[in-house]
Amino acid sequence: MRVFIAMFAHETNTFSSLPTGRREFEARDLRWGGELLEAYRGTGTCLGGMIDVAAARGVTLVPSVAAAASPAGRVTAALYAEVRSRLLADLRAAGALDGVLLDLHGAMVPEGLADGEGDLLRAVRAAVGPAVPIATTLDFHANVTREMVACASLLHGYKTYPHVDMDARGREAATRLLEVATGRLRPTVAFRQPPLLPPIAGQLTARGPMRRLYDLAGEMERDPKVVSVSVFAGFPLADIHDAGLSVYVATDGDQALADRLADRLAATAWEHRRDFLHTAPPVREAVARALALDGRPVVLADIADNPGGGAPGDTTEILRELLRVGARHATVACLWDPAAVRACVAAGVGATLTLEVGGRVDPAHGAPVAVTGRVRTLSDGRFVHKGPMFRGLEGRLGPTAVLDVNDLKVILISQRWQTLDPEMIRFVGIDPGAEKILVVKSSVHYRAAFEPIAHAILEVDAPGLSSSNLARFTFTNVRRPIFPLDDVALG
Numbered sequence: 001m002r003v004f005i006a007m008f009a010h011e012t013n014t015f016s017s018l019p020t021g022r023r024e025f026e027a028r029d030l031r032w033g034g035e036l037l038e039a040y041r042g043t044g045t046c047l048g049g050m051i052d053v054a055a056a057r058g059v060t061l062v063p064s065v066a067a068a069a070s071p072a073g074r075v076t077a078a079l080y081a082e083v084r085s086r087l088l089a090d091l092r093a094a095g096a097l098d099g100v101l102l103d104l105h106g107a108m109v110p111e112g113l114a115d116g117e118g119d120l121l122r123a124v125r126a127a128v129g130p131a132v133p134i135a136t137t138l139d140f141h142a143n144v145t146r147e148m149v150a151c152a153s154l155l156h157g158y159k160t161y162p163h164v165d166m167d168a169r170g171r172e173a174a175t176r177l178l179e180v181a182t183g184r185l186r187p188t189v190a191f192r193q194p195p196l197l198p199p200i201a202g203q204l205t206a207r208g209p210m211r212r213l214y215d216l217a218g219e220m221e222r223d224p225k226v227v228s229v230s231v232f233a234g235f236p237l238a239d240i241h242d243a244g245l246s247v248y249v250a251t252d253g254d255q256a257l258a259d260r261l262a263d264r265l266a267a268t269a270w271e272h273r274r275d276f277l278h279t280a281p282p283v284r285e286a287v288a289r290a291l292a293l294d295g296r297p298v299v300l301a302d303i304a305d306n307p308g309g310g311a312p313g314d315t316t317e318i319l320r321e322l323l324r325v326g327a328r329h330a331t332v333a334c335l336w337d338p339a340a341v342r343a344c345v346a347a348g349v350g351a352t353l354t355l356e357v358g359g360r361v362d363p364a365h366g367a368p369v370a371v372t373g374r375v376r377t378l379s380d381g382r383f384v385h386k387g388p389m390f391r392g393l394e395g396r397l398g399p400t401a402v403l404d405v406n407d408l409k410v411i412l413i414s415q416r417w418q419t420l421d422p423e424m425i426r427f428v429g430i431d432p433g434a435e436k437i438l439v440v441k442s443s444v445h446y447r448a449a450f451e452p453i454a455h456a457i458l459e460v461d462a463p464g465l466s467s468s469n470l471a472r473f474t475f476t477n478v479r480r481p482i483f484p485l486d487d488v489a490l491g
């Protein structure tokens, strides 16, 4: 058996002014051919899971491309066209194939296109013809469209947020693909899009409406006729027609069953729509509460400036408040500011300097803050994720500096990356467990690795491009009416 494999992933925040081009993909991942297998084998990723199954089943993988970038603004037309055309050229050159495995995100918005994955899947389907099965993993935040559903044989969404089941979904996609390829499975699918745009911080799967939906999905999957059930929470900050929650049910040759289950899940999501709404205390209140707690560390989650949701990762409101109150034994992880890193590198370890940090990208969400501190550490920014997310995968933060402002440590990084792993603090010589306060720039993913070490977690409603307060944004393209934007109209 020969199976084509590729990854092309981006979560696009259309409210961001930072375009995502070749440089941004190179900073995270842009690999061609066999390098894909070397980089992802054994990692806690979709590709890692797919590669495992292929090895165990004696399947020959035909690797094409692994392209991913940190979430930000639209993917440039040039980068999108380059990856798409190389992937299609590889597909045409691959010869006879028994299947196609794609690791896509599902919320990619290239310049001039609303639905990147729909466009890509349509082209892949056209290249391989109707008979070759295509199985695709999609992020929990995918904004799934009818085009994606029509062009792929099977979609497999992550069932967890934080996303700790990527390798399991990769394994599932590969296993099901082989069943379709050998004629043991005939997928029939149903897709529903209730008018729901859940904010990010209300989507976690440990509790709340997504837990309820996935418990229900788990019960449904016990029926051997049910192939897989995905409830996509959607990515609300991609202002496209199809943004929001969707339900996808695949059964083995039973369309009526797929329809019935999808209807039930969509109705359940709608019924519990108010449980998705999310509130957090403002900056001053959150910092005061954190400082008043005994025990350490207290995690202050800067949920609105999450680079994983397309925010810059450079807002300063929490840092400014920590400076104002003179917080010590505190670490801000991580603030994206390549210019500040360069200044620290020029000054050298041990030097004291005064400079402005952060607040450079998006004046609507805060200004730079002036600090005087000592350069405590310099690093090339390379670390290895310890998981649960991305376990074993190398992380690259670019040149990194730790600026110590009277025991308030600011980790300054040059490549944007969500603070989802305490390794991002440990690798520069700070023990996260010994700090009183840890500020992390992340909406939900930090929970997977920080909850086990945190004394307490406080979410903060600071300004930012990944805010869960959707009233802060002006939507023009998403289908209307939709909850919660049109709460009144929908009744």
Ligand SMILES: [Zn+2]
Pocket: 139, 140, 141, 163
């Ligand atoms: Zn996601």
